[in-house]
Amino acid sequence: MLKCTACGREYSLRKPYQRCECGEPLELELFKSVPGIGRRVWERFSGFFPFELKPELSLGEGDTPLIKAKKLSKELGVKLYLKNETTNPTWSFKDRGTYLGIHRALQLGFKKIGTVSTGNMAASVAAYGARAELETYILVSSTIAKEKLKALAPYGARVIKVHGDYGELYYKSLEIGQRKDIYFINSDDPFRIEGYKSISFEIIEEITPDYVVVPTSSGGLFRGIVKGFLELKESGLIEKLPRFVTVQAEGCSPICKAFNNGKEKIERFENPHTIAHAIENPYPPSGNVVLRRLRELDGLCVAVRDEEILNAQKELGREGLFVQPASATGISAIRKLREKGIIEENSRIVSILTGAGLKTLSHVEAPKAKECDLASFDDCFR
């Protein structure tokens, strides 16, 4: 049964419902189960997923490294762990959600799938669509950067550049999907949420965090991680929830704005502008759910500036991890919360590194390189 995250109205699983009549997103009820053994998170936590997951649809997503950040832990006076989602098959966390989304599309008998994305999700859906041999439609903004288009090329999906309001495209795609029999696995599809839960399961296998910090755009990832922890608690596998931190870029922070102003609903963020393009969604389709969860669970919402983001990207590089700007926002948020005394010393914090830095190489400056000659090679090391 799918249930509205706002009004509680229920919807059958037999049809491709994704959002409630009231406008808010649907979600599956909490799963209660016990983990087992297995090589992959999908096997170990099989009782927590809505269907049996098929290895032949998988590209090897999940079971990503949790890396203790040595320098940043010391500097920030905390125990900082980085969940490195850049090692997924298309180098972002989206693959976990797409994997579940593809199962859902096939379960309902769809032969065509699609998504609306400017980057990570586009590549992910294109890849998994190819794997499952489904006709795959990728709707991108007409202003998409060339490097992002190129990253889609090998998968062979049908790419459509849409002129017009990009935010509206999310809703339009769901409508047209119904008419044209295309299952749109958009950012906060209820089954994406089920996939993202696996991040929480993997974290808890290694550590019990006090804080989990989530770069947030549509709200899908945040919802998935929260649902994962709620299920772990319901199942008696953890005693208390971590405190959840939503991070947004200051130049596009509709959720933090509403949260900090005590609003009940998010409003469209005017003139969004940030270097963290992967989280630049001015009107996040799960924004209101995130807002409610933050309130219910005593969460935090932090907006960070572009210069802080770029600095954090560098700091993560010094830990050996090259992430896209959106993924670095968590570090900037933790720093702010430490400075304000909100996060206590020695707290165990997990920050989610959502996607690979290679995806946004055009923004990166080449390092200063020393030039020297092989004929006078010793001089290179002076």
Next chain:
Amino acid sequence: MLKCTACGREYSLRKPYQRCECGEPLELELFKSVPGIGRRVWERFSGFFPFELKPELSLGEGDTPLIKAKKLSKELGVKLYLKNETTNPTWSFKDRGTYLGIHRALQLGFKKIGTVSTGNMAASVAAYGARAELETYILVSSTIAKEKLKALAPYGARVIKVHGDYGELYYKSLEIGQRKDIYFINSDDPFRIEGYKSISFEIIEEITPDYVVVPTSSGGLFRGIVKGFLELKESGLIEKLPRFVTVQAEGCSPICKAFNNGKEKIERFENPHTIAHAIENPYPPSGNVVLRRLRELDGLCVAVRDEEILNAQKELGREGLFVQPASATGISAIRKLREKGIIEENSRIVSILTGAGLKTLSHVEAPKAKECDLASFDDCFR
């Protein structure tokens, strides 16, 4: 004890020996052990590695997916498995070798490390050097592409552009390393080989291949994979070795040329030119070892053309995997060997996908995109 792969001369492990006086590379003896349990390949096969591996130096390398290629298996009439090394922390197989190499540098007391590379290895050594807080020197060719330089930026290594013969730089760097106390973890360092063995261990945990196909440049990866299988056999964990296939690009195939002409030693390949830059080494430092192994173990060497490589890159995309051109060479080689009847129908084949396609995005053409308008959205799907 390190032993010369050619003349058998022995060298102490107490000093940073990497090559024999005779000019050929050194290698550790075969390890015999039994696998145990553990989350990571480094734990499960701990008895096969030359030292205790430290989690704090790790970035989560290894334990990559082995993906059954559905369409290609059918088309080629074989059971094709793809070992997806693009999900490593710096998105290539190099990370496995760098992880071991860093241990070696620290074991010998070095405070500085370095490498000579135009791409994958540069990023890998820069990342692990940052992780271990070592002063890290990355020597690149003065003609390096900007996208490759950019991919190094966040790690904060010292990048040196060297003018002069790039092949010579490999040997020059080892010399200067001795004088300047820099441990150069170059392409076929004996401890890199130890890291690459882990690929064989992971393969054997999932399937018993008839063939293992390895894109080959310096020869380090090939040597590592062969050594891994030899150790599995010596340890009684497999009954027979797979047949090993070295793949090179036709435009730079010094090993295949020597192998197919019955030569005992490789010769410098004149005017190398291929789209598969990651394997464009005209005078591979482990070329002669590869040649000997191919002879001893009844291996095969196949050279493939650029157009075949680009076609294979697309075919892998259709399986959901976006690789750099060098990583696609294996598919072209398998096709050739099937056409010639050398690989039998239904053979179980593993092809190594060495590095991510995102690394060579500048060579990729943007996909043809349909343009349409949100106002007449239905027309997009006609």
